Amino acid sequence: MDKKIQMVDLKGQYLRIKEEIDQALLSAVSETAYINGPQVKTFIESLKSFNQVNHAVTCGNGTDALQIAMMALGFKPGGEVIVPAFTYIATVEVIALLGLTPKFIDVQPDTFELDYEQLEATITEKTVGIVPVHLFGQCSNMEAINAIAGKHDVAVIEDTAQAMGAEYIFADGRKQFAGTVGTIGTTSFFPSKNLGCFGDGGALLTNDAELAQRAHMIANHGQRQKYHHESIGVNSRLDTVQAAVLNVKIKYLSRYADARRTVAQKYDIALADIEGLTTPKQAPYSTHVYNQYTCQIADGRRDALKAFLQERGVPTMVYYPIPVHLQQAYRQYGYNEGDFPVSEQLCKNVLSLPIHTEMELETQDYIIEQIKDFFAYGNNQ
Numbered sequence: 001m002d003k004k005i006q007m008v009d010l011k012g013q014y015l016r017i018k019e020e021i022d023q024a025l026l027s028a029v030s031e032t033a034y035i036n037g038p039q040v041k042t043f044i045e046s047l048k049s050f051n052q053v054n055h056a057v058t059c060g061n062g063t064d065a066l067q068i069a070m071m072a073l074g075f076k077p078g079g080e081v082i083v084p085a086f087t088y089i090a091t092v093e094v095i096a097l098l099g100l101t102p103k104f105i106d107v108q109p110d111t112f113e114l115d116y117e118q119l120e121a122t123i124t125e126k127t128v129g130i131v132p133v134h135l136f137g138q139c140s141n142m143e144a145i146n147a148i149a150g151k152h153d154v155a156v157i158e159d160t161a162q163a164m165g166a167e168y169i170f171a172d173g174r175k176q177f178a179g180t181v182g183t184i185g186t187t188s189f190f191p192s193k194n195l196g197c198f199g200d201g202g203a204l205l206t207n208d209a210e211l212a213q214r215a216h217m218i219a220n221h222g223q224r225q226k227y228h229h230e231s232i233g234v235n236s237r238l239d240t241v242q243a244a245v246l247n248v249k250i251k252y253l254s255r256y257a258d259a260r261r262t263v264a265q266k267y268d269i270a271l272a273d274i275e276g277l278t279t280p281k282q283a284p285y286s287t288h289v290y291n292q293y294t295c296q297i298a299d300g301r302r303d304a305l306k307a308f309l310q311e312r313g314v315p316t317m318v319y320y321p322i323p324v325h326l327q328q329a330y331r332q333y334g335y336n337e338g339d340f341p342v343s344e345q346l347c348k349n350v351l352s353l354p355i356h357t358e359m360e361l362e363t364q365d366y367i368i369e370q371i372k373d374f375f376a377y378g379n380n381q
């Protein structure tokens with residue numbers, strides 16, 4: 001391979017829509033409405049219409065979106081929030097920062113979503129919320145989660161940072177976009193997410209008008225009216241220039257998802273028969289937008305495969321190497337090794353392969369060939 005293989009090809013993606021993007025950026029720059037410019041309002045409308053949801057609130061990033069959601073829901077210090085142990089740290093960070101107590105639970109070994117039995121068993125009088133994470137681009141089983149949440153009257157915050165554009169499929173066949181099925185959904189426009197801007201950005205989605213209003217107020221220093229501060233808020237905004245980029249890219253979001261799915265299907269077929277490698281499971285209750293294509297490598301050979309591929313110019317990533325409950329900063333919550341065996345095992349097994357909207361057939365053929373090589377004979381370390 002003469003071309004450097006990448007996990008994500010942001011440059012290639014940009015070049016394909018360069019003219020539109022450059023135009024949008026230039027307008028935003030020359031119009032000088034850098035904060036809350038008209039592009040932000042346009043993007044909020046596009047985001048609502050894409051996701052078929054009544055309210056969208058933009059903010060500075062996906063981590064802020066989670067924090068704003070919990071503040072808008074009125075979570076008070078001491079409340080418990082249930083969260084999977086196998087996730088990105090942001091999900092847990094904001095819980096801790098708000099003085100809430102993270103209650104970890106294990107995940108399912110095939111879809112990586114939270115374990116429903118543990119979810120119900122972990123709910124106490126103090127539980128205020130559940131954060132299902134739609135990890136790697138596929139929805140958790142929202143009907144199961146909503147049923148448990150409803151029974152105990154707790155809020156459901158869908159962490160949709162990796163799943164923008166995925167659709168939850170109800171038992172009756174009805175579909176609804178990820179982030180619009182729970183109480184509130186949060187997302188991120190970090191460049192490598194499925195809908196990425198050229199820096200940081202985030203948003204909240206909900207059908208609850210009052211909740212949306214509170215979220216909007218909190219993201220804007222707790223004010224509805226300038227210099228009248230009703231609640232303690234934060235300063236978290238989506239920049240006008242980022243909104244300008246997103247207004248272009250949201251038009252391509254469905255096509256981007258299709259491109260990722262095409263890559264995933266090719267991996268699915270090519271890697272299906274490799275003993276020792278498990279391809280990601282597609283759940284019946286969700287479409288998959290493959291923010292990551294995450295395999296599991298058996299028998300402790302994950303790191304050897306990673307090194308083998310690296311040597312042959314194929315980058316891979318481990319999302320995530322350490323479960324949240326074993327991260328140093330979260331040891332204070334009293335969890336130990338062995339508490340969540342599935343999450344702990346996944347951290348040793350998972351390997352994400354290159355997947356993006358610009359993947360070329362020959363490049364993917366080359367990647368697949370190297371993986372097959374490893375399992376055929378590169379594997380005697």
Ligand SMILES: *Cc1c(COP(=O)(O)O)cnc(C)c1O
Nearest residue numbers: 061062063088090161162188190
């Ligand atoms: C990226 C991500 C976030 C945080 O988004 P930022 O925009 O980087 O703050 C939160 N949760 C998950 C699961 C993520 O992947």
